[in-house]
Amino acid sequence: MxxxxxxxxxxxxxxxxxxxxxxxxASTDLLKSERGITPGLAxxxxxxxxxxKVYVRNKGKACDELGFxxxxxxxxxxxxxKKLLDLIGEFNDDIDIHGILVQLRLPPxxxxxxxxxxxxxxxxxxxxxxxxxDIL
Numbered sequence: 502m503x504x505x506x507x508x509x510x511x512x513x514x515x516x517x518x519x520x521x522x523x524x525x526x527a528s529t530d531l532l533k534s535e536r537g538i539t540p541g542l543a544x545x546x547x548x549x550x551x552x553x554k555v556y557v558r559n560k561g562k563a564c565d566e567l568g569f570x571x572x573x574x575x576x577x578x579x580x581x582x583k584k585l586l587d588l589i590g591e592f593n594d595d596i597d598i599h600g601i602l603v604q605l606r607l608p609p610x611x612x613x614x615x616x617x618x619x620x621x622x623x624x625x626x627x628x629x630x631x632x633x634x635d636i637l
Contacts, residue, residue: 522567529568541570542626543592546604547585547611548578553604560602570597582611586619593621600626 532538542564544557557573564571574588585603592598601624607613 526567533568539568539570539597540599541572541595541597542600542602543595543598544571544573544602544604545576545585545588545592546573547576547580547607550606557602557604572598578608580608580611582615585611585616589616589619593619593624598624600624602626 529540532540542560544560546553546557554575561571561573576585576588585607589601589603592601601620603616603620605613607616
C-alpha cells in the first residue's frame with residue numbers, strides 16, 4: 502500500500518500582495534529617478550453605480566500607494582457618447598497618462614464597443630504592466 506503524504510502549501514495572500522506592491526513601488530521609484538517618468542493612469546466612470554465608484558476609488562488609492570499619478574473623471578449617466586469619446590481622446594493625447602480605464606457597464610445609449618476601440622491600444626490598462634516593463 503502506497504502511503505504518500507500529500508503536503509498542502511498554504512499561500513499567504515497578504516504577504517505575496519505586499520511583496521508585489523513593494524516591487525512595483527521600487528520599480529516606480531526607479532522609473533521616476535532614472536527616467537523622470539511617473540506612471541499615470543486615467544479612470545473614467547459614467548453614472549452613480551456604488552460598486553463601480555468603490556472599485557475606481559480603490560484603484561486611485563492604489564495608485565497613490567505605488568507612487569503613480571492618477572486622475573478620475575466622474576461623468577453623469579446622461580453624458581453623450583461624443584463627450585465620453587472626446588474625453589478618451591484627450592487622455593490618449595496626454596503624455597502624462599500611460600493607461601486608461603473606462604469602468605464598464607456603460608449606459609445603454611453609449612456603444613461600449615466604440616468606447617473600447619477609442620482607447621489607444623498602447624494605453625489599454627490590460628497592456629499597462631507590459632509597457633511599464635518595456636520602459637524599465
